[in-house]
Amino acid sequence: MRQVLLVLHAGRETNRRTAATVAKRLAAEGIRMRMLGSELSEVGADLPPGLEPVPVEDTPESAEGAEVVLVLGGDGTFLRAAALARPSGAPLLGVNLGRVGFLAEAEQESLDHALDTIVAADYDVEERMTIEAVVRSNGSVLGRTWALNEISVEKSTRERILEVVLEIDGRPVSSFGCDGVICATPTGSTAYAFSAGGPVVWPQVQALLVVPSNAHALFARPMMIAPDSEVAIEVDANGPPAVLDADGRRTITLPPGARVELSRGEQPVRLVRLDGQPFADRLVRKFDLPVRGWRGAPPHPEDEPTDDHDRDPRT
Numbered sequence: 001m002r003q004v005l006l007v008l009h010a011g012r013e014t015n016r017r018t019a020a021t022v023a024k025r026l027a028a029e030g031i032r033m034r035m036l037g038s039e040l041s042e043v044g045a046d047l048p049p050g051l052e053p054v055p056v057e058d059t060p061e062s063a064e065g066a067e068v069v070l071v072l073g074g075d076g077t078f079l080r081a082a083a084l085a086r087p088s089g090a091p092l093l094g095v096n097l098g099r100v101g102f103l104a105e106a107e108q109e110s111l112d113h114a115l116d117t118i119v120a121a122d123y124d125v126e127e128r129m130t131i132e133a134v135v136r137s138n139g140s141v142l143g144r145t146w147a148l149n150e151i152s153v154e155k156s157t158r159e160r161i162l163e164v165v166l167e168i169d170g171r172p173v174s175s176f177g178c179d180g181v182i183c184a185t186p187t188g189s190t191a192y193a194f195s196a197g198g199p200v201v202w203p204q205v206q207a208l209l210v211v212p213s214n215a216h217a218l219f220a221r222p223m224m225i226a227p228d229s230e231v232a233i234e235v236d237a238n239g240p241p242a243v244l245d246a247d248g249r250r251t252i253t254l255p256p257g258a259r260v261e262l263s264r265g266e267q268p269v270r271l272v273r274l275d276g277q278p279f280a281d282r283l284v285r286k287f288d289l290p291v292r293g294w295r296g297a298p299p300h301p302e303d304e305p306t307d308d309h310d311r312d313p314r315t
Helices: 013-028 037-043 075-085 108-120 279-287
Strands: 003-008 032-036 054-056 068-073 092-096 124-128 131-137 140-147 150-155 162-168 171-178 180-184 208-213 223-225 231-235 242-246 250-254 259-264 269-273
Touching: 003 013, 003 037, 003 075, 013 032, 013 037, 013 068, 013 108, 032 037, 037 054, 068 075, 068 108, 075 092, 075 269, 092 108, 131 150, 131 242, 131 250, 140 150, 140 242, 140 250, 150 162, 150 208, 150 259, 162 180, 162 208, 171 208, 180 231
Parallel strands: 003 032, 003 068, 032 054, 068 092, 092 269
Antiparallel strands: 124 269, 131 140, 131 259, 150 180, 150 242, 162 171, 162 231, 180 208, 208 223, 231 259, 242 250
């Protein structure tokens, strides 16, 4: 039987009602839905026997065998679902029930269309690069983690400036005091890195972003580097401790002198694409950008009619 894993922001009554509607629609199509046990208890959809949502544990195996991981919520819910989907390679389809929901492919008003594509298995899948981090201190590995959007090294106390040395491909680039340093993927360029002054990067671009946050330095500009470059951030051994944050979900405490090594993740995250919408349209819609006055691109010379037979008689 076909199966879909549903990940839900269950804190709102409207979201829970939407999840129940989704469960009934998929059940009517013979698609069995899985849900995390804690979220399933919140929904309580009345479904035919044998097609009730299957409770699963919050583990890396929860999406194993699922065609799609359907996400109902905002970007925070999507990032939580990405951690469940990545180990199995199941593609994520986000339906925004939050505010901006930049990672979501569909809005609530187009939920029916999203469900139609799941039922028909009529969608494209694209891969998004990830970042992996290894934290070392005094020759020992303190921890490892990964992120879809960004990994940041930040000061953990307001009173002290975080002193760091930035290294790229084994060579020192700059040292400075700051609030933190962000290493982001193109997917994460519209998130924390964007707020810190980094550029917006189209998802198709393969690159890593390094963005200092509130740096006290003459040269501390955002940098776009090769996707296979190795980045290291060394925390001053005589300064305060810091913290590593991955997608706002996973943290590692960094003692003075810690070294954070960042590189492209070996395993990407797979996202469902429904209609091939240009990224520029997504930017305009999500950020409500002003585009008044746009008349469209001028016709290319090759598109001009070559003789009277090619001309539109109405012109």
